[in-house]
Amino acid sequence: MSDYQESIGACGLHCFGSISASVSHELKNALAIINENAGLLEDLSFMAGKGLPLDPAKLKSLAANIGKQIQRADDIIRNMNRFAHSTDEIVKCIDLGETMALIVALSSRLAAMKCVTLIFKPPPQTICVTTHMFYLENLIWLYIKEILERAGTEKEITLTLRPQQEGTAVIFSPVDVPVTDGRAIDLLSYLKATQSANSQHRELLIILPVDMTAC
């Protein structure tokens, strides 16, 4: 295995590990909230046994809180499951909009820690590319990570997809300068993608060819 392939492999493991850690933290929070709401129900029923009247509105609100957190945990697990399965097939034709939405969802906690909101605007029509799905996810995640690191006072980063003559552009805005992370640059090259910054429109573009597998 070449140093280049080893570097890409290590980068993939780092991405997978970081996203798994973030997901597990978020699940822990959802479980902690369920635990406190269930505990409060227990406290209330104990107090009711001592003669304190039960408030039906309070019970309803606690049950709703629990339901909301179960839904949150289910969404997190569903996303993680889809992400884990992205390694099933080495190369396939993927819906770029769905893949972008998944990576943005999995990066939302990372963004929240930087007080930034990531907004993905899905394209009006399906855009497909043939690629190494996991490596593409890894690439987008590395871009998000670096852009968040230097987001400064920008409170919202928008991601969009735009069909172009040479393929599809993944656009990050407002972003002024290209990403410099060496691992992202290696992945760009591996996926036959390129990047360019449009400082006038404050856009950073990753240009993805339709077939990204001819490496």
Next chain:
Amino acid sequence: MRVLLVDDEEQLVSTLAERLAFRGIHANWVTSSTAALELIETESFDLAILDVKMPKISGLELKKRLQVLRPAMKFIFLTGHGSEDDFNIGTAEAGKDFYLVKPVKIESLLEKMNEVMQQQGDGK
């Protein structure tokens, strides 16, 4: 005992405060380190229960700042780390703080609160 709860998960801190109130413990809660630093300017607390990972200012950093303002204050950390070992690896430099892994049983929290309040010294 006056307790300050800080966690960016509002439902967690608000419900925990209610449960502590049932047990005769008054707890104020806020959802950011910035709000905690503002509150501490006007209120006094014996103990702060802090989430480790929060936006902008982490729980560990918040502890350092609160200690400067309120040297006698004691601390407990709540962590979403997978295990106590994970937490120790990540926060070895923070000293022997008291911490609990989420989700926390109320009995374990009360036990830890008593333990930390009986602790002698500077709150480290």
